[in-house]
Amino acid sequence: MAQMFNRIAIVTIFIFTLITIGCQTDQSENSTYLNTKHTEKLNVVATISMITDIVENVGGNKINVTGIIGEGVDPHLYKPTARDTQRLKNADIIFYNGLHLEVRITGSVLDKMKDKSKAIAVTDKVHKAQLRPTPEFIGGYDPHVWHDAKIWMNATETVRDKLIEEDPKNAEHYHKNTKEYLKKLQNLHNDLLRLAAQIPLEKRVLITTHDAFGYLGKAYGFEVRGLIGVNTENEVGIADVTDLASFIINRGISTMFVETSAAPHGIKAVQAAVQAKGYNVKIGGSLYADAMGTPGTSEGTYLGMMRYNIGTIANSLQTELELAYSE
Numbered sequence: 001m002a003q004m005f006n007r008i009a010i011v012t013i014f015i016f017t018l019i020t021i022g023c024q025t026d027q028s029e030n031s032t033y034l035n036t037k038h039t040e041k042l043n044v045v046a047t048i049s050m051i052t053d054i055v056e057n058v059g060g061n062k063i064n065v066t067g068i069i070g071e072g073v074d075p076h077l078y079k080p081t082a083r084d085t086q087r088l089k090n091a092d093i094i095f096y097n098g099l100h101l102e103v104r105i106t107g108s109v110l111d112k113m114k115d116k117s118k119a120i121a122v123t124d125k126v127h128k129a130q131l132r133p134t135p136e137f138i139g140g141y142d143p144h145v146w147h148d149a150k151i152w153m154n155a156t157e158t159v160r161d162k163l164i165e166e167d168p169k170n171a172e173h174y175h176k177n178t179k180e181y182l183k184k185l186q187n188l189h190n191d192l193l194r195l196a197a198q199i200p201l202e203k204r205v206l207i208t209t210h211d212a213f214g215y216l217g218k219a220y221g222f223e224v225r226g227l228i229g230v231n232t233e234n235e236v237g238i239a240d241v242t243d244l245a246s247f248i249i250n251r252g253i254s255t256m257f258v259e260t261s262a263a264p265h266g267i268k269a270v271q272a273a274v275q276a277k278g279y280n281v282k283i284g285g286s287l288y289a290d291a292m293g294t295p296g297t298s299e300g301t302y303l304g305m306m307r308y309n310i311g312t313i314a315n316s317l318q319t320e321l322e323l324a325y326s327e
């Protein structure tokens, strides 16, 4: 009996010793792990909120992400603060839109970086045939590609590929998240097509402050007209206001839209010019053109923002159609 007890005690001590050695090995491996830079979470910085949203969806809990340009902020005019510049310099990867959207960030920081390979434009792999040429914009292309969900799917794949390149051990995680997000984007694209198709063709005229919705128009069938062209750096001129007012009167258009990230005074001036000629044009709502809504709300996500925009457009144009029938 005593012999058996001793044998159990020896086996127990042996197992305990093995466990202790095992734990020590794990601890020493862990400390090596923590001290090795490339095994830490990637530190990713994104410019506009729509890109931050992609990075969060694809990266999930395997990365740390910081978005620079927030709610209601115009990316064409955004100047990086000293803190932004530091964040951009310390980042492992920077995702930006490109096509000269964030000119003040690219000009003052990204173009001057020694290691340019860490800054990736999410529009890099979009086929040129999918881009809207515009002589108005530096570089010759309209940068507002996120308004076409199909192009945004391409941007999502670019984000995935760079994360995998920099962090191959989590490749499976990035692939899985991308697959799920792409499915959501495809569903969004189908919804946008379906909702736009419900608006009669002759009513599908989208008038906004600046030409941010050209890709939405091209993909989902809207004629688009912005008061000041593609770039908000353009000033509103008297001729812009009178030209647009004439267009509205001649075409019998009764709805315009303002934008959350651009001043509404230009559109209000057009409204006044139309009214001065004895006609009426209403403001159908505020659209998310170049920035998403409040974080934590539906419009604070790319999917929610896009659904909000098409809902606002469809409701405003449809309501007016119903009113026209009832009059």
Ligand SMILES: [Zn+2]
Pocket: 076, 144, 210, 211, 212, 230, 231, 232, 289, 290
């Ligand atoms: Zn814009």
